[in-house]
Amino acid sequence: MAANYFLTFLLLSISGGLSTALPEKPSHNLSSSPSNSGQINSNSVLVALLDSHYTELAELVEKALLLQTLEEAVTQHNITIFAPKNEALERDLDPEFKRFLLEPGNLRSLQTLxxxxxxxxxxxxxxxxxxxxxxxQHDTLATNPIGLTSxxxxxxxxxxAKVVHPDDVVRPDGVIHGIERLLIPKSVQSDFNLRRNLQSISAVxxxxxxxxxxxxxxLKKPAPSVPAGSPPVLPIYAAMAPGPSLAPAPAPGPGGPHxxxxxxxxxxxxxxxxxxxxxxxEMADILVNLTNLATEMGKLxxxxxxxxxLxxxxxAMAKLTTDQLSEPGSPEQIMYYHIIAEYQTEESMYNAVRRFGKVRYDTLRLPHKVVAQxxxxxxxxxxxxxxxxxxxxxxYTDGRISVQGIDGVLFPAEETKSETKTETRTVTHVKVVAKPRRGKLLEVACRMLGAFGQDSRFTTCQ
Incomplete structure (x- = not known):
């Protein structure tokens, strides 16, 4: 019995000693913990970044769609931002590299950067x-470590990069240090090099x-390749379809052979x-439904x-009569006369007519030209x-197609053919009957008989 009391006393003393040796677990205030706060307050380092003088970095963060990612990061832990100065992103950055970062297909590279x-x-x-x-070494949000040295x-x-403004912006949940230039991780640099040298790594x-x-x-020499963007070899009329009544010409598909x-x-x-x-x-309906001009223009x-x-x-289209549209191929011919075989804008045409007076533009309806003044x-x-x-x-102007609205339907001037009037003369041919020739003696005898009035009795004297 005494042994049982002794064991009980020993266990109680050991448990009491352990409770005094172990520290109490600190009680966390859930309302003040950053991991449980659902919103960003106005004193956050993220808000300070957007309102700071690092405008170029803040603009890139918005373009990279990283605001929500940074908000989640701030709610979970404190952050440190190394912000490049504006000059490093405006003037010191390679223009080709900046163009690469801002392309929509390279959003992942911009976010990693x-x-x-x-x-x-x-x-x-x-x-x-x-x-x-x-x-x-410190791990970044891009999972690539970064080193701090002095x-x-x-x-x-x-x-x-040198730190030019240490502790520039200090907030309870983070700090911003200003650095002199942009930090480029190796993965982004590798993506840029692959995109720049795409021709060298592309398939043969x-x-x-x-x-x-x-x-x-x-061996026959291959035909020289046409560089991209060079003007076509054939004139525009050679690439058109044979005619509105025939099927479209076997022109190349979208994009052309090159x-x-x-x-x-x-x-x-x-x-x-x-x-x-x-x-x-009405114009759009004619191009798409009534004719195949939209397809033909796309191929050109x-x-x-x-x-x-034009x-x-x-x-203006409502003034067209049924006779003008009923003839076979007339809608195509009307539209062909409204398509100029060159790129003109309102400014270029107005400057041309101001300088030269009347200007004749070639249309797709050969050989007619439209006159502008x-x-x-x-x-x-x-x-x-x-x-x-x-x-x-x-x-509509995109450098290849220009659309100018006009208030009337144009028709080519009718060709007046000068008709040569030929005068026809009617010549009446008189049939001359040859009389038999009389001798000298007979003529003298007829004269003597005529003097006496007796020549009528002889037929040879008549």
Whole structure:
């Protein structure tokens, strides 16, 4: 019995000693913990970044769609932002590299670059190593470590960038240090090099087997390649379809054989622009439904040709009669006359007519040309009653297709053929009966008989 009391006393003393030796677990205030606060207060380092003088970095953060990511990071832990100065992002950065970062397809590289400047803990100036030989590594939000070193007491380095404004912005949940230039991780630099040297790593273009010229028994030289963006070899009329009554010419598909331009997309864009602009529904309907001109124009633009469309508005199209549209191929011929085989804008046409007076533009309806001249401070097309004014300038201009709205339907001037009048003379041919020739003696005898009035009795004297 005494042994049981002794064991009980021993266990109680041991448990009491353990309770006094172990420290109490601190009680966390959930309302003040950053991991449980659902919103960013106005005193946050993220708000301070957006309102600071580091405007270029703040703009890139918004373009990279990183605001929500940084808000979640701030709610979970403190952060340190190494902010490059504005001059480093405006003037000192390679323009080609900046263009690469701002392309929509390289959003992941831009996000990695910006997250490389943010460390998920608060690092003050006193935490830099004092000795030049020492270095501390910290993981960034981009999962790439970054090193902190010191040249001396006044020169602190982040990677290879010098800290020019240490502890520039200090907030309870983070700090911002100003650095002299942008930090570029190796992964982003590798992506940029791969994109820049894409031709050197791309697949080899397949080529056909060499051909032998039977006349010279030598290899034929391949045709020289046409550089991208060069003007087409053939004129625009040679690339057109044979005629409105025939099927479209076997022109190349969208993009052409050299893949210069996507003509069908550009034609689709300008037709949608006509519909959204308003007042040109009839023109769009003729191009798409009544004819195949939209497809043909897309093929021309894909081959590198440029065109200017003079689009009559709906009021002008409503004045067309049934006879003008009922003949086979008449809608195509009317539209061909409204398509100029060159790229013109309202400014270029007005400057031309101001300088040269009358200007004749080649149309797709050969051999007719449309005449432009200045009238009432605008551009007037055609002459007489069939003229039209430039009504809605520059409805659509993309460098390949230009659409100019006019208030009338144009028709080519009728060719007047001079008719040569030929005078016909009627010549009456008189049949002359040859009389038998009389001798000298008979004539003398007839005269003597005539003197006496007796010549009528003899037939030879009549």
């Amino acid at each position: 910006l997250l490389y400047h943010i460390v998920p803990r608060k690092i003050g100036l006193h935490e830099w190593p004092d000795s030049p030989t020492e270095s501390t 040249k001396d007491a006044d020169n602190k380095l982040v990677g290879t 273009k397949p080529e056909g087997s060499p051909e032998v010229d039977p006349r010279t028994n030598r 893949h210069h331009f996507d003509g069908e997309s550009q034609v689709k864009d300008f037709i949608q622009t006509l519909l959204h602009y308003g007042g040109y529904n 633009v894909s081959e590198g040709y440029v065109i200017t469309v 689009a009559p508005n709906d009021e 200045e009238a009432d401070g605008s551009v007037k097309f055609g002459d007489g009653d069939g003229s039209a004014y430039l009504f809605d300038p520059d409805i």
